[in-house]
Amino acid sequence: MRCDLTKLRAEERIAAELSCLYTDRGYKEYKMSAFEEYSTYMDNKDFLISQNIVTFSGMDGRLMALRPDVTLSVVKNTKATYGRTEKLFYNEKVYRPERGSKTFKEVSQIGVEVIGDVDKTTEAEVVVLILKTLAAVGQNYVLDLSHMGYINALLDDFALNAEQKNALFGYLKEKNVHDFLKYAEEIGLDNKKRDIFKSVTKLDGSPLHALVKAEKLSVNAEMRKAVKELKALVSVLEKLGYADRVNIDFSIANAADYYNGITFSGYVESVPKAVLSGGRYDKLAEKFGKKADAIGFALYLGEACAFLKESIDKTDVLLIYNDDNVAAALLRAEELSAAGKSVKLAKSCENEDFKEAEYVK
């Protein structure tokens, strides 16, 4: 039987399209178990969007958790190493607290992870998959790119303590220059450093301009290396026709302990917050003792779909049947579906939503 994807709800349609997209590029689907040991998550709590996790005791008394995230489980369970790269995708329900309420919600999340050798080609492929993923969610989309190497190298150069570093990350995330300037005075940051950080905080926009500026603002080799990586990536994306879909924006401040290279944040028009995020997370792989690089992203499909307009189609044909002739009703229904119409068998037109009605003799 044919299945017309456009008839599905947005969430199911996007999930199906994306499964095809990833499978066609040779990515294997990863299925995780519903429960993992709580410690897996708690040891890496800064990696999670929220640190509130649904927990319960297992039969043997171990504290278990209902998955709040998939990446940690993928990295923990993978057998990938250098020379044995795994390309995976998943489509799972995850459990996270609902913002502003005290209950948990179940949301679907789809993502891609590559673990093993992550070279320039792999990185570019993942970014292209991201762009195609965003396109499946909405026609008008933008991908913000940043580089943790750039931000970390800048902050290392400032020689700050952990608390000050966190504060600066906070200002960067909010694009908050005014509070940063006050804070810089408070901690006695010198004028040159202050001006550089201020410029980085304000820096965003099309890659060409932004990366020239970012290069000028670089104060050490690490920062220049990060800019070079971004430039190389952007030039590939330009050749593939995505030039106007990407932005440079250093306000994507993913957890610095886990991410090291490029990081992403994807937006779709009409959804008020980022629908996709991810990046290069070699440091997470290292924490699990893996000898491998890693990169990946997650699409918050459930959250995004809550903001997408759903077209609720009426039934094409309402087939009013006569209970004395069951076969005739079902034969006619088959005929209509074969012709590509949606059919609903009903006793009468009452309380029904349909385009046209037909009586079965």
Next chain:
Amino acid sequence: MINIALPKGRLGEKVYARLCKAGYACDEYSPEMRKLIFTDEKRGVSYFWVKPSDVAKYVELGAADVGVAGKDILVENEPDVYELLDLDMGKCRMCVAAKNDYKEDPFRPIRVATKFEHTARNYYAETGRDVEIIKLNGSIELAPILGISDVIVDIVETGSTLKENDLKVYETIYPISTRLIVNKSAYKFKNAEIRALAEKLKEKE
């Protein structure tokens, strides 16, 4: 078209006046009107008034692209938005206040009456002090006077209400002023418009 959420009240009207000066006036608007949303197609702006403490929510959820909110609301609710500008208006401070003759008893938790539960909890957590938070929605100053709390955590503008009621400020937690906040997604899709608005507002300081 930029959608702007303004806080109801005197401060919101001042902010609107400043937006008018910056070139974002709305011909349709008059202070007496009862219309909830007013739009100026020509200048590409649409405004609506909401309760000051709700502005951040409207912006975070994308009903407004841009909003004007006090730092107190931003610290309390931690909305996921960009904070582009300090408008340097509506200045006041978040304080711990208590009766003039208040002496802290270190052997029991401090009872704190406040509207700003999250702010108060964080502040005392940082200082390692046990607290019992009493969440109130108004007339916070009454709590220590009537003895249901030891201190209050609240906004202090001039301090005259405190003074008249034999209360005083014990500590300032942070200074407050009005900020321009922006929805993250709107910043991507209406970038030029939003940046222009922030620039013009800055010039008119």
